[in-house]
Amino acid sequence: MPRRYDPDRRQRIIDAAIRVVGGRGIAGLSHRAVAAEADVPLGSTTYHFASLDDLLVAALRQSNAEWLAGIEAWERGVDPSVPLADELTRLVEELLGDDRAQVELEYELYLAALRHEVVRPLAAECIDDMVALLRRRTGDEGTARALVGLIDGLVLQYLLTGREFDRVEVRDSVAKVIG
Amino acid sequence: MPRRYDPDRRQRIIDAAIRVVGGRGIAGLSHRAVAAEADVPLGSTTYHFASLDDLLVAALRQSNAEWLAGIEAWERGVDPSVPLADELTRLVEELLGDDRAQVELEYELYLAALRHEVVRPLAAECIDDMVALLRRRTGDEGTARALVGLIDGLVLQYLLTGREFDRVEVRDSVAKVIG
Amino acid sequence: MPRRYDPDRRQRIIDAAIRVVGGRGIAGLSHRAVAAEADVPLGSTTYHFASLDDLLVAALRQSNAEWLAGIEAWERGVDPSVPLADELTRLVEELLGDDRAQVELEYELYLAALRHEVVRPLAAECIDDMVALLRRRTGDEGTARALVGLIDGLVLQYLLTGREFDRVEVRDSVAKVIG
Amino acid sequence: MPRRYDPDRRQRIIDAAIRVVGGRGIAGLSHRAVAAEADVPLGSTTYHFASLDDLLVAALRQSNAEWLAGIEAWERGVDPSVPLADELTRLVEELLGDDRAQVELEYELYLAALRHEVVRPLAAECIDDMVALLRRRTGDEGTARALVGLIDGLVLQYLLTGREFDRVEVRDSVAKVIG
DNA sequence: GATGAATGAGAATTCATTCAT
């Protein structure tokens, strides 16, 4: 195989890793899988990332940033004349609709963080950032934390049970927490 | 090596599998690990469980039952003269305190369910059972579902961020959802 | 490849490992090399020996036993009417002549033991056994230890410098130590 | 990354290689390890030394010189009014005490020489130089060679068995060889 | 029925060396 000049390879490996994790889960991440997905030799992935953990963290950090950017875009687009509960319900509905893949990846991140030392700070940071974002709208930190908890729990529930999305029910519970 | 008469071997293998998953996570489950933990020959685990998935499901099913039994015990012990929010807050506090290991095992189940076809029904059933349990106290299903979501989300939040448990904050948000 | 019934495989792997170490040194021992030499699949070597260290120890233990058996055979064949120095000189000459391969392996064992935790006990035992053997002839332990040291040092010297064997010089120095 | 002006880099790489061999043995020598230890780019080690063998030889040659310088310092410091056996015993005691690291490095050289064509001349030269040094004190070459052998053998014995140093026993055997 | 042995695929890493810049 000819040696290729490929200045963006590192980034391409990260992108490939995100696709692998998205497709097979964190448990499915392996040097081999990433190398195949990125179409680079196996040695290349270990050259750019000394350990699989390094690669995992790089990939999750990037996917995390994308996730938060999505939430932030929602926050900037919030219409102050509409009840916050409605806007939050719309967010949840969009997450469960369009971005199924990214949502699964995000919750995979949460749950994997329980076992994976190296991933935990990422998950914690993600939660804290979401709380900070919501706090801009709720004014109060305790409420923001409760909202993040409720939404996380409900999304997980929908992902796992496969139940049909119930807009009214979600809005009611969100509204009660907002108070 | 004498063939042992061991009528409970199947059960002992399941118990060992639960310990393995509890200790190393689902990713750490292997025939070898279970055989060593149960102190049975390697062949014995594949004899009693045709595939590793079978063993995983058996183990998670049992650990699930134990988890639900715990929640059920709490539910039976609920004092009707105490506000439900207080009793639920106590439950969360106990989970985060004494039962940390079992909580992690439960979230391990959730995580696995996201990717693993065979595990998803178990997780869904678990959530539905918890909803049914809470419904006995809330009367209303939507509220029960919201409570399960809130509690799952908050517990996850505490596990991941390592924040100190804040009893007042938890009780307030639970109380608001109960309405 | 058809599965073979091969009850002595474990022993054949050990024998192959000894040939590999003899041929390429301890540094050249690898699962692959042994598997090829023994004509068994790679997985077979790791099945029978959980780690490469285990295999190394098994191989060196056996080769050690052969080495000591050789020394013991010499000891039993010692002619009491001949000066011990002459008999020892004959031993050294034979070692450097016929058994070049085994001598190199033995000294490889000594020197590798300096770095390799797991090998050190074997080397120590070997030295102690040789001292015990010589003690039967010298009567005195200090002399036996000095003789083992002198002979080890001289053999190493001959191996490394490639100098021609000098029977008179060796016998003189051995005789002086015997006193 | 700025190209550094670093005229002593070649020497610094050699020094780093010695530290690596001293710390992890010859088996642990690698371009990467040396580059990290010397704090130079990976390419720098392959630029200054065409192959790893070249680097190994350069490192062992230098460490050899340091070793011989130590022996020579001892030789120059020998007090003619003290029995040579006493002075040699002191040398051995110091080697086993303070200079343990360098002794191990020296035996690492011997070990490598057994298998490594390119290293053997170094080991042979080292032994011959020690013999030449001792010859200045013994007058006679055969005795010098026997002394080098005895000392090498005894030091190895002490290193491997971990036995407590026995000054009297060592001096007695050395004295007998000196005659 | 029960089990130890067997097998091949795949895991993460390490690495010497080459080469484009």
Added chain:
DNA sequence: TATGAATGAATTCTCATTCAT
């Protein structure tokens, strides 16, 4: 001249599963 990137082979080890006994 110097160096970071690239590559492919080799390393040890784990494992699910199959199968002969």
